[in-house]
Amino acid sequence: MIIVMKHNASKEEIDALTSHLTSCGYRLTISEGVERTVIGAIGDESLLKGKQVQTFSGVDEIIPISKPYKLVSREFKKEDTVIDVKGVKIGGKELAVMSGPCSVESLEQARIVAMRTSAKGSRILRGGAYKPRTSPYSFQGMGPEGLIYLRKAADEFGMVVVTELTDPRDIEIVSEYADILQIGARNMQNFRLLHEVGAQEKPVLLKRGMSATIKEFLLAAEHIAKEGNSNIILCERGIRTFETYTRNTLDLAAVPAIKNLSHLPVIVDPSHGTGRIECIGPMALASVAAGADGLMIEVHPNPDEALSDGDQSLTPDQYEEVMEKVEIIAKAVGKEIAK
C-alpha cells in the first residue's frame, strides 16, 4: 500500500507508524516531499497485529498497490532507480553501454574487445563464461578461466563486468569476478536462481524470457526484489513470434511500457533481439530513441571465428560506427554516453 501522511504530520507520528510496520515485517520506502511524506509499504496485512494503518494519527490516505508486482512497480516508487556499479550509473542521464563477445574465448580476445569498446564509451564489459546453449554439443563456455580473462580485460581498461550465472551452485565463483550478475532469457523463470541472486548484493541484469509477457517479466523481477535486492536492470532481448527471418522479434514498445509500470532501468539487447548484423545498429538507435537506459551489444574481433553467435557479432569497426550514431540519438533524448 501507499500511505500518504497529512501535510502537518509530525515526525513522531511518522516514526510511530513506520516502526509499527517494520515490526510487523513490512518493507518500506519513505519519500519526504516538501508538502507531505509518502510511505510505500509492502507486507502481509494479516500480520498487522490488530493495529490497522488508518488508526494511526497523521495518516491522510491509504492507496492499495493494484499491480501483482509491488516492489518493482512505479506505484511503489515514483522516481527512477539509478544503479551505481563502481561509479558506472545505470538508469539515470547516462546511457549504459554493455559490450563484448557472446562467449569469452581467450584473454587476447577479451582484451581487444575491451580496448576497442571502452575507447567508444562502453564502461561495461560483457562475456559469457557459462553459456546456456540450445545444443549440448555447442561450446558451453570456458567456465572459471573465462571469468579470469574477462576480469583481467575489464580491469585493464577501467570497465566493470557483467556475466551470466546459470546455476545457483556457481554463484560464489561468478560473484568473485563479476560486478553484475546476468540472468539469461532461458532462466527468467528459474525461481530458485532468482531467489539466490535476490538474497545477495550485486546488481542483477534480468533478461526477458523468450515467451514472457511484460507482466511475467516484472513478476520475475519481483521474485528477486522480494528477497531484498532491488538493484535490478531489465533487458528486452526479443521475443518469439511467427517471424523467423530475424532471430527474435525485438519488442521495443516494451521499453516505454515497462518504464511506465516500473521504476527499474530498462536496457535493450539488439544483438540477440534481431540476430542480424544489418538490424543491430538501427535497432540500437531506435532503442535509445524509445527511452532505453542502455544497450547490450555483442562485439567480436573476428566474428567469422567466434565460438558462439558470430552471425550477430559486430566487429570493433562496425561497433564504432554504430556508437557514433548512438551518441547523436542519445543527445537528442537528453542522455549522454559516459566516457
Ligand code: PEP
Ligand atoms: C547472452 O546475453 O549471452 C545470452 C545468452 O542472451 P539471452 O539470454 O538473451 O539469450
Ligand code: MN
Ligand atoms: Mn550470444
